[in-house]
Amino acid sequence: MEFLILFFHCLLLITVVQGSSPHHQLDLHENHQRYSFRPRKLFVFGDSYADTGNVKKSLANSWKEPYGSTFPGKPAGRFSDGRILTDYLATFLGLKSPVAYKWRNLQKQKWYYGMNFAYGGSGVFNTFGDLLPNMSTQMDFFEKLINDSVYTKWDLQSSAVLVSLAGNDYSAYLANGGAFQGLTSFMSKVIDQLVVNLKRVRGMGARKIVVTSLQPLGCLPRNTKMSSFQQCNETENIAVNYHNLLLQQAVAKLNNETRNSEIFIVDLYSSFTSVIQHKRDYLGNLKFETPLKPCCMGKSNGYLCGSVDDEGTKMYTVCNDPKSAFFWDNAHPTQAGWHAVFATLKSSFDQIFKYQ
Template identity: 50%
Template structure:
């Protein structure tokens, strides 16, 4: 997702390691130890592909917790990709595709490549950035050009994040209420096509992110930040029900007596639980006002990171991002991702 939607150079390895305290989960508990991580999707997993001139994630105060400056992550710090990369034992997050293209170095791709672009969807949403089909095309081209070996691909994990931009775009372009359910069906069908295609390219462990409780995100709960929009949540439940059915079907077609190849991260129940409990006490995360973002615009015309024509800040910023679940109106803080990821580890242990 991108920060304005209704619904939704890195530091050194040493600095990455020094921040693993509150910013990361415990490493390497999964049963499967991948050589590389390949990432597809939107701003929940983008670590720097988005363009400097088109994204608030390239503006201060994004990145103030990690890496200390705006890096293209839609948060004050690490995002889902960073936590998963550390969890499965990679030395660092996979390099963003746009950064890799500048060098074309196999060495720089040793942990994988992140093809995700903030604001994009399964279908076209944010021009000119690539939708998920195009992102997979990039991956296929690299395989065809022998950037990765068959062993690399078979020994990898894919992270796929379709977090709701298609629905934001549908609503923003006057999609009809009666057309919502058919559209959800088309989105999930395309997700299934994408997952199967990644599998056929050789990746045998694929993690897909389910839709979170989008009606509880700060954007639809403003200005009180107290009450969730249950109509929007019902859309997420419908999406997740279809996604579960699609993944079960894919696993039945590809399992062939072995372990599953496709796994869903249950963002909906996980984030809803964190909101209701005002945190995740098991990992020391507390959010007293979980629906209120740390950084948000002074009016509906501005967003986190916005400045006026004179360079004046047009947003408010909390003093302690680590006490906020949400960073902006859509995206979690680093501590929010930390709390969320640690609740999702039970799924990853099955890989």
């Protein structure tokens, strides 16, 4: 019964939202005065879709070859062969990518551009015990820097905040024995905690907050492998649409509470879906013949991109040209994939930062 309720909720969402272009996802106040807003810094919270090097080397393959092979030419902690969402947003804003919190004491000169607190694999709740700081803990780190006068409230008021939530809470829920039938109630808990986090960063002074919708999890290579990378898992995508519906409702309520700060939803679901369906980027410059197949994949079950055996032998294969692949590994886009996604989203960011 619970799944049927979820299904019908999502049919409504698909009818109202999915058929629209990405900029329709933005929750803009129609009566607001239009003005140009160019952020001075970028602050980032979330997971691997935004992390530029926070996770410990001992915990993630993102610090192993062939990650980073396109940019910066060696493993640097990004879960891709190159640039990711954070990098493209920073470039769009005319900023350098904010320094990862992990390197705050080594690269103080880069504090000027903001800071990235995102940790790959994290969520709003603990996803791997205490190994990864959840979003609340990430904000604790940031609040301490404010209390220590590293950043001021003005810094936050004049900057942009990116919040990425790519589904690790749900993966952890299912991996720990959570039943799919109980997923809808758990989704409500995830959104409720996300709202707590958004209110908190808004209370710190943030005026422009960008939060990602959930991408089509059913289209990630880890879920399309069973169909030889030919079909998405639509059952999972229905669940994703329900998460995104709850997110829209929550953000609309938050925006109605105050006129001093705005939260915008960046529609990763529609942008991913558009690129995958059309097998190319928005401008047609990049083509992905088999968009559901990752460029880097394990040679056999149990091995992931970047894995080696006890003798150091590579237990993965890499495609000839990462630019021809939308996905890099079993869950993350290539640099070309993120480039295609951001090209689709550019009109949304134009509205947020230039004309809002």
